[in-house]
Amino acid sequence: MADIDYYFSTLSPFSYLAGTRLEEISARHGASIAYKPVDILALFSRTGGVPPKDRHPSRIEYRAQELQRQARKTGLAFNLKPAHWPTNAAPSSYAIIAAVRDGGGDVGALCHSILRACWAEDRDIAQDDVIRDCLERAGFDPGLADSGLLVGAETYAANLEEAVDRGVFGAPFYITRDGQRFWGQDRLGDLDAHLAEIKG
Template sequence: MTQIDYFLALQSPYVYLAGRRPAEIAAKHGAKLVYRPLDVAQLFPRTGGKVREERHPSRNDYGTQDRARQARKLGVTLDAAPLFRSANPAPAAYALIAAQAAGGGDLAGFVQAIGRALWAEGKDFSDDEVIRAALAANGFDPAVADRGMLMAAETYAANLEDAVAAGVFGVPFFVVGDQKFWGQDRLDDLDLYLQGKL
C-alpha cells in the first residue's frame, strides 16, 4: 500500500485550506495517509525559512491576499487575523498523534475542526475543551490525548527530525517515496502522481 506522509501544523492557514482533500485523495487511490504534525516554528529556521514575524512585510501582505483568495475559491471562512493565531500548537498536535494511534475516528475531521476553530470560529485551538470537543465530534474518546501524552510528545519531536531529514521545509507537505509536494495548491499534482500521470 502506498503511504503518504502528511507533514502539517494545525495552526497553518494552508493546512486549514487543504481541508479534507488529502484524506479524500488518499482514499481515492487506496493509499495510507499518515499525519505527521510538527513544530513549524522550529522547522523554518532549520530549513532556510523564517517565521511570519521575521518575514519582510511584502511577503506577509501577499500571504494575506493569497489566503483570502484561496478561501473564497474553496468556499470557506478565513479570518485574516485570528485572535488565537499565536496559541501553543502542541496540545492539538499531541491530540492528533494520540487519536491516530488509537484509531477508530475521523482524523481529517479532527484536523478540519481544529483549523475551523482557529480560522473561522475565533476559538483558542490550544484550549483543552476545544480539543476535546473536536475529538468527540469526530468519533474519538475526548480523553485520548490525556492517555497518550508522553508518546505524543516524543512523536511530535521525532516528526520534526524526520521532516528535516526528508527535505520538508513548510506545511502542508506530502511525501510519497522520493516525491515531495508542498502546499495545499499542489494537491492536484499529488492526485495526478498517484494516478501515474505525473
C-alpha cells in the first residue's frame, strides 16, 4: 500500500497546476505515491459534480479567474483555452497505467509532461505521437503507448470505482495511508504538514 494514493485526470487543469510539488513532498518525507488516473467526467456524474461546460456562468467565470491566479502563483505556463481540450483522456491514462506497471522511468515526470502538453503546449494528448513523446521524455519505452490497452482500460475503470468508494469527487485528490483526504493542488501544503506530523 502506498503512503499517498493520488487520483487525477490528464484533462484536469488543477492537476497540471500541481506541477511536481507532490513528488517534492513525497521525496521530503520518504513517502511512496500510487498514481491513479480517473475518468473525471464519470467521477463528476457519480459524485454530484457537473462538467465545466454545464456549470452556471458565475461558476465558469470564477473558475477562469482562479485558474489564472493559480497559474501566476505557480509560475507555470498556462493556456486557459487550450486548442485540444476537452479530448479523449483514455489513451494518455492507459499509457500512465502501463508505465506504472512497466517501471524504469519517472512516473511523476510523465504525468506532468502529459498535463503540460495539454495546458501549456497546445498538443492533443489523445494522439499517439504526443503520448509517445511524453513517455520517452520521462524515460519510458514509447511503445508503451500501444501496449496493455485491455489492462489499461480495466485499471482505469477500477480506479474510478475505487475513487468513488473512497470519497474522491474531483482532481487532483490525495489520500494518505491513514485515510486523510486532500482535494486540490492548493491543499498540497496541508498534505505536506500532515505527513510531517504523522512522521514526526
